[in-house]
Amino acid sequence: MLLQPLAGIGGKANGLFSRxxxxxxxxxxxxxxxxxxxxxxxxxIKEIYxxxxxxxxxxxxxxxxxxxxxxxxxxxxxxxxxxxxxxxMVVALSLVRELGPVLSAILxxxxxxxxxxxxxxxxxxxxxxxxxxxxxxxxxxxxxTPRFWAGVISLPLLTSIFNVTGILGGYLVAVNLLGVDGGxxxxxxxxxxxFRLDIMNGFDKSVIFAIAVSLVAVFEGYHATATAEGVSRxxxxxxxxxxxLVLGLDFVLTAFMxxxx
Amino acid sequence: xxxxxxQSLLPDLLVEIRSVSFGYENNLxxxxxxxxVRRGQVVAILGPSGCGKTTLLRLIGGQLKPSxxxxxxxxxxxxxxxxxxxxxxxxxxxxxxxFGALFTDLSVFENVAFQMREHTDLPExxxxxxxxxxxxxxxxxxxxxxxxxELSGGMARRVALARAIALDPMxxxxxxxxxxxxxxxxxxxxxxxxxxxxxxxxxxxxxTHDVATSLDIVDYVYxxxxxxxxxxxxxxxxxxSSDPFVQQFIKGEADGPVAFHYPTGDYASMIFxxxxx
Numbered sequence: 001m002l003l004q005p006l007a008g009i010g011g012k013a014n015g016l017f018s019r020x021x022x023x024x025x026x027x028x029x030x031x032x033x034x035x036x037x038x039x040x041x042x043x044x045i046k047e048i049y050x051x052x053x054x055x056x057x058x059x060x061x062x063x064x065x066x067x068x069x070x071x072x073x074x075x076x077x078x079x080x081x082x083x084x085x086x087x088x089m090v091v092a093l094s095l096v097r098e099l100g101p102v103l104s105a106i107l108x109x110x111x112x113x114x115x116x117x118x119x120x121x122x123x124x125x126x127x128x129x130x131x132x133x134x135x136x137x138x139x140x141x142x143x144x145t146p147r148f149w150a151g152v153i154s155l156p157l158l159t160s161i162f163n164v165t166g167i168l169g170g171y172l173v174a175v176n177l178l179g180v181d182g183g184x185x186x187x188x189x190x191x192x193x194x195f196r197l198d199i200m201n202g203f204d205k206s207v208i209f210a211i212a213v214s215l216v217a218v219f220e221g222y223h224a225t226a227t228a229e230g231v232s233r234x235x236x237x238x239x240x241x242x243x244x245l246v247l248g249l250d251f252v253l254t255a256f257m258x259x260x261x
Numbered sequence: 262x263x264x265x266x267x268q269s270l271l272p273d274l275l276v277e278i279r280s281v282s283f284g285y286e287n288n289l290x291x292x293x294x295x296x297x298v299r300r301g302q303v304v305a306i307l308g309p310s311g312c313g314k315t316t317l318l319r320l321i322g323g324q325l326k327p328s329x330x331x332x333x334x335x336x337x338x339x340x341x342x343x344x345x346x347x348x349x350x351x352x353x354x355x356x357x358x359x360f361g362a363l364f365t366d367l368s369v370f371e372n373v374a375f376q377m378r379e380h381t382d383l384p385e386x387x388x389x390x391x392x393x394x395x396x397x398x399x400x401x402x403x404x405x406x407x408x409x410x411e412l413s414g415g416m417a418r419r420v421a422l423a424r425a426i427a428l429d430p431m432x433x434x435x436x437x438x439x440x441x442x443x444x445x446x447x448x449x450x451x452x453x454x455x456x457x458x459x460x461x462x463x464x465x466x467x468x469t470h471d472v473a474t475s476l477d478i479v480d481y482v483y484x485x486x487x488x489x490x491x492x493x494x495x496x497x498x499x500x501x502s503s504d505p506f507v508q509q510f511i512k513g514e515a516d517g518p519v520a521f522h523y524p525t526g527d528y529a530s531m532i533f534x535x536x537x538x
């Protein structure tokens with residue numbers, strides 16, 4: 001009786017670990033079969049359109065608003081210490097180091113990751129995956145790898161666009177609304193944002209998030225139960241797991257990149 | 262029909278299934294099945310829903326491995342093939358899935374061209390000619406620009422059929438090709454299965470529970486129930502069979518060897534607990 005809850009926890013943990021192992025193996029398979037993407041880049045380009053180009057609107061709008069809110073909030077606090085003009089630096093650093101990669105990845109997971117999961121899941125539910133196997137075509141090569149690489153390529157680019165629009169949003173609020181000097185805004189930013197430490201580390205983060213989110217999306221879709229309910233669960237899981245994974249990874253990466261632990 | 266008139270020099274049996282069982286110890290889906298398909302024949306595997314027919318088809322296609330027994334296709338032991346050899350064998354097979362399983366993001370033309378593009382490096386003009394030929398054979402040349410979502414159920418099935426014959430397979434597997442079709446589409450699809458089989462000189466295995474339609478077009482019938490082959494023979498033999506199960510199945514009677522009621526306890530004791538005590 002006492003063992004019941006323990007066994008329950010053990011079972012859950014076991015399930016979790018075996019799923020992580022499966023995902024790892026799936027990633028290896030995906031990389032192994034990636035030759036198809038090099039031979040037929042068109043397949044990847046088509047997917048980049050779906051996951052990347054069609055996510056532009058949400059990324060640009062969100063970036064703009066996040067930058068504007070950052071500008072408002074930061075200026076308010078900084079002005080109390082008489083250093084309102086460093087708002088440009090604070091906005092840029094927060095975006096480039098943290099908010100850009102993390103928020104873009106979460107937005108990308110909800111907009112594109114969920115769509116990829118639903119698409120692959122439905123392909124499984126309607127036997128399209130089986131049909132491909134019966135045609136002697138490896139579905140991981142034909143269906144999974146183009147979507148995976150499209151995600152890995154698109155997210156870092158979207159993150160850069162998010163950062164740029166965010167900084168523009170911060171500029172609009174700080175300079176046009178709150179009256180910070182435009183020259184100060186940019187020069188403070190230029191002085192304190194380091195290309196290697198800030199921009200490249202942020203970019204590296206976005207690449208790692210891109211791999212994580214894309215893997216979760218294709219993995220959940222490919223292993224979705226072949227029913228309407230199964231696909232809806234897989235889609236939800238993609239968004240939830242991606243968000244948690246991105247936040248968790250962000251902590252670890254930040255610790256290594258900026259604190260030098 | 263072509264069953265007995267096979268003059269081919271190739272080994273006569275294209276598919277051989279010998280004492281195959283599938284499933285877990287306590288829950289066997291297939292029990293000790295023996296089944297053979299001769300070249301050139303159209304063979305129907307008939308049986309009630311959930312009796313393991315589709316499993317049998319997946320064993321032939323190598324998507325599942327039997328727990329016991331042998332599955333031979335074209336002289337090769339399917340379960341023992343490695344991935345490359347299995348894929349090599351599958352290039353010679355076509356399969357029609359229950360609801361077509363057309364690729365929804367590709368047009369009708371691209372669906373039929375799919376395997377040609379993946380497996381061959383034919384020039385574009387030849388692919389166009391071949392695809393239009395295949396579509397013409399199923400009467401849908403005019404629909405080549407449509408997307409799968411724009412097709413009716415019967416048309417989708419015909420496109421899937423054109424896709425299944427795209428590379429002129431030696432064996433075509435049909436998973437419930439008649440399910441959910443209106444009477445006209447049913448007639449069209451069943452006639453196509455027969456004529457394509459004879460015109461292409463291929464062999465067909467049809468898994469279905471549609472007795473009336475399939476008995477009209479096939480050469481040989483296997484009746485499966487509860488994971489076992491309960492009867493097999495040529496169409497006229499099956500029609501003339503006196504076996505009660507065969508008769509129930511062919512005539513579609515509600516009760517018989519296959520009981521109407523799901524197995525359960527005594528009716529009275531379920532309604533009045535303690536009644537019989």
